[in-house]
Amino acid sequence: MKTRLGKKWLTIGVIWGVVLAMTGWNFLLVNQVQSRRLELGTLQRDLHYLQSRQTGIQEVHRQRSRLTHAVKSFGLGFLVVENDLKRLSWDFGLQQMQVEADDNAQDTRSASISIFAAGPVPAIVGWIAAVEDAYPYLVIEHMDISYDKRKRAGQLQVVFNYRYILANPERRG
Amino acid sequence: MIRRQPSLITIASEETISFLMVSTDGRFQTLANLPLEGFIDGSVKAADLPKSALQSVNRLLVVPDYWMGSRFDEFQARKTSVITAFIERKLKLEQPTLTQAGDFYHYAVVQDQDHRQQLYTFYLQEEIAYRLYRRLETLGISPLRMTTPAQVWQAKLGEMVEDFSHKGIGFIHLGETDCFLYFFFMGQFLFSRNIQIPDTEGDASQIYNLLNYEINQSFYLYSQKTKSAVDSLFMLAPDASAVDQLTELLGREVQELPSLQTAPGIPDEAMACPSCRVFTAPDLTRNGEHYLSYRPLKNELAWRPVQWAGIAVGLFLAVLLTVESGALYLWSGSVDRQMIELTSIASEPPEMALQDISQALDEITRELERPSGSGTLMRTLLAMPDGVSVRKISLDVSGTPVLNMEAVVDADNPDAFKAMLAVFLNQLNQRFNLKPNALQEKDVSIQLDRSEGDGRKPVYQINFGFEIS
Numbered sequence: 001m002k003t004r005l006g007k008k009w010l011t012i013g014v015i016w017g018v019v020l021a022m023t024g025w026n027f028l029l030v031n032q033v034q035s036r037r038l039e040l041g042t043l044q045r046d047l048h049y050l051q052s053r054q055t056g057i058q059e060v061h062r063q064r065s066r067l068t069h070a071v072k073s074f075g076l077g078f079l080v081v082e083n084d085l086k087r088l089s090w091d092f093g094l095q096q097m098q099v100e101a102d103d104n105a106q107d108t109r110s111a112s113i114s115i116f117a118a119g120p121v122p123a124i125v126g127w128i129a130a131v132e133d134a135y136p137y138l139v140i141e142h143m144d145i146s147y148d149k150r151k152r153a154g155q156l157q158v159v160f161n162y163r164y165i166l167a168n169p170e171r172r173g
Numbered sequence: 174m175i176r177r178q179p180s181l182i183t184i185a186s187e188e189t190i191s192f193l194m195v196s197t198d199g200r201f202q203t204l205a206n207l208p209l210e211g212f213i214d215g216s217v218k219a220a221d222l223p224k225s226a227l228q229s230v231n232r233l234l235v236v237p238d239y240w241m242g243s244r245f246d247e248f249q250a251r252k253t254s255v256i257t258a259f260i261e262r263k264l265k266l267e268q269p270t271l272t273q274a275g276d277f278y279h280y281a282v283v284q285d286q287d288h289r290q291q292l293y294t295f296y297l298q299e300e301i302a303y304r305l306y307r308r309l310e311t312l313g314i315s316p317l318r319m320t321t322p323a324q325v326w327q328a329k330l331g332e333m334v335e336d337f338s339h340k341g342i343g344f345i346h347l348g349e350t351d352c353f354l355y356f357f358f359m360g361q362f363l364f365s366r367n368i369q370i371p372d373t374e375g376d377a378s379q380i381y382n383l384l385n386y387e388i389n390q391s392f393y394l395y396s397q398k399t400k401s402a403v404d405s406l407f408m409l410a411p412d413a414s415a416v417d418q419l420t421e422l423l424g425r426e427v428q429e430l431p432s433l434q435t436a437p438g439i440p441d442e443a444m445a446c447p448s449c450r451v452f453t454a455p456d457l458t459r460n461g462e463h464y465l466s467y468r469p470l471k472n473e474l475a476w477r478p479v480q481w482a483g484i485a486v487g488l489f490l491a492v493l494l495t496v497e498s499g500a501l502y503l504w505s506g507s508v509d510r511q512m513i514e515l516t517s518i519a520s521e522p523p524e525m526a527l528q529d530i531s532q533a534l535d536e537i538t539r540e541l542e543r544p545s546g547s548g549t550l551m552r553t554l555l556a557m558p559d560g561v562s563v564r565k566i567s568l569d570v571s572g573t574p575v576l577n578m579e580a581v582v583d584a585d586n587p588d589a590f591k592a593m594l595a596v597f598l599n600q601l602n603q604r605f606n607l608k609p610n611a612l613q614e615k616d617v618s619i620q621l622d623r624s625e626g627d628g629r630k631p632v633y634q635i636n637f638g639f640e641i642s
Contacts, residue, residue, distance in 0.1 A: 005473045008480045015487035022494035029501040036508045043515050046523035057530055064533035067540060121563075125554070129547030139570075140546040146565040149581075158546070 069137040069164040074101075074111060077164045081113065084135065092127040094119035094156070101162075112141065113160045121147055121154040128158070137163045181229035182457055183316060184439070185209060185236045185305060186446035192226045193443055199454040203443045213304045219312050227314060233457055233464070234309070234316035235449060238323045238365045241465075242268075242298035245291050245358070248282075256280060260294050268296075273303055277319070279465035283338065283359045286401070293361040295324070295465060306467065317474065318464035322448040323355050323362045325456055328463045330407070331360060333430065340404040341395065345388070345419070345427070347410040351447045352384060354391050358399045366391055367448070381415070385422040409451070544574045544641050553578065556600035560584060560593050564634075576605075577638035583630075590633045605641050612639050 050057065071077030082099040089097040094117040102112035117124070124145060131138055138160040147154045180195045181204075190212050192204040204226045211217040219227065246263070250256060261275040268274045278296035285291055297303060297319070309315050326344060331337045338360030346353040347370075354366040368387050373379040388406075395403055406423070408416050409430045416429045438453055439445045466474070516522065549568055553576070557563065560583040567577040582597075584590035591614075598612050620634040 005469070005476065008476075008484075012480060012483040012487060015484060015491060019487050019490045019494060022491060022498060026494055026498050026501060029498060029505065033501055033505045033508060036505060036512070040508050040512050040515070043512060043523060046527060047515060047519060050519075050523055050526055057526075060530055060533050060537065063537050067536060121554075125547055125550045128550065129545075132545050132547055136540065139540075139543065140568065141571045143546050143568040144565065145550070145563075145567075147563055149562060149564075 066136045067163060069162070070167055071164050072167055074164065078113070081135070081138065081162060085115065085131065088127060088130055089117055092119070092123040092130070094123055094127055109165065110161055110163045113138070113162045115156065115158045115160065117156045118153060121145065124154050124156045139163065179225065179229045180458070181226055181231045181314060183231060183234045183309070184443070184445040184449055185234065187237060189444050190305070191443045191445050192222065193439065194225065194229065195454050195458065200437050201439050201443065201454065203440055206444045213301070213308050215308070222312070227312060229314065231309060231314040231316045232318065234319045235325070235457070236302055236319060236321055237446065238321045240297060240299040240302045241295050241321050243293065243295040243362060245293055247289060248292035249290055251282065256292060264296060268298065271298065271300065271303070276468045277303070277465060279462070281361060281462050283361060285359055286339070291359065293359070295362070297465070315467065315470060317470065318466050320464045322446065323365045324463035325452055326355050327357060327362045328459055328461045329456060330357065334405070334407065341399065341401055343391070343395070343403045343406040345384070345406065345408040346448065347408065347415055348447050349411070353448050354388060356391060356395050356403065363395065363398060377418070381418045381422055384419060388423060543570060549576060549641065552604040553601070556597065556604045558593055558596045558600065561597055574641045575638055576641050579634070579636050582633040582635060584633055585630065594635065607639065612637070
């Protein structure tokens, strides 16, 4: 009699154990589904955003790419920069343009380039504006402009941070 | 549809056991009459019992009165656990041979005439009763309840006699061949006697004299047991004159019970004990306190609704939760498929694309926040009033952007210089959006140089620096 009563209690215990386990399992499943639905919603919104803002995103990437000069090697990149800066200095009437790279730097993504030039102050200002506009990968770190009133001439000393990226990395120099 | 199991009633006498089925209209149907000893010792096989009996619920087992003992104890406590512990201890002490007596008893708490609380206990006291119970249990027809004819009469009289539970009651049941005397104290059965009626060949007076003698003997026993007298005497007899005869012989009123047979009694072929034959189906199926049950079975029966409810609710919830689990699993799968489809559409994971955009915007913003060289020069030059000429401008943006400046102010006197300097600084504050009065005269280093110019007009050299944002 006791065994029969005990067996029934055991059955009830097992059934309710299953019920509790199922409740816990379903609780986990609900959380999982809720989390997945949130992820799905986020994914849908992200995709919609990326599709609807395609033009703007491309412009952002284009602007960003302008901040770095893609070159085969630092040497080639420096030659291009030197050539561009000198050509620009001729356009603005600057004289004695000297362009030097800092060979000691170990960074493979940026290098310091020092410039020395002389000329009228308006030409110097115009040249700097033109460089900043045309070559965003050349960022001014330090700039000195002195003006000799008697000679009516200015002198420019500027150190640019030249940011570049190697298409096929090779030893700098 | 759930079919209710038929009700079985078993009546045991000293020699036979009868199996009766109760129909829905209250009639008894005799299923079998078996010799008691043969049934108990197993010589009568289960196959000798009708299948319908074995498939029924044995609702009641009626056993002879003397198979059950009873006792009154003065007892103050009302707590069930205390009472049961007391009874079980008493039974163990006084019935040491009946090891299972603690499982076969029932009790009632009553009050005597002096309002003292009494504990009335009745229990199985014959070993054969236990053997019979075990045999029925083996066959799967354990009786749910057990009683005696006297206990059934107690229930019937309790309904018919006014103030039954507070009076001493005697009851004479005169049959064709037997006469049964029942005595009740405080509404509880005290003792009974069975008197065989002799064959007097038509002389009834001999029978009444015998009954008179036996009843008076019983009165004496009653007074010994209860220290009180029988208050009322009732009689059930086939002939109304018997009541008058006994009234005259006993010298006290004997009240006749009204006719009891409102429903069919137990049929003669049932061979039930003579004391049981007037009982009807309602008598034997009535709810009340005149039964005892095997306590573990009683316990099981008490818990049965709870257990079934627990099983039913548990199974229902388990099914419900399983369905819910399945639905959630399907739902989860559907969401996963949608995610895979969307991910396959995109060339790169959207979160990486967004992160890339965010980084690009950060870089662009950082660049835009840096002061431009040409812009700084232009703002400086535009801030210079007439009479101020720059000698050197130095811009350092490697850390916090700082602009240092050396200039020459062409002023006739200190007041004019002061005015021009104020204009110059004010212009710089405005052009570079500096905080109000961020750049003041005190921040400017001033030198007076008379070597330049014509000697009479001083040249003011100024030198200062400030942070730009």
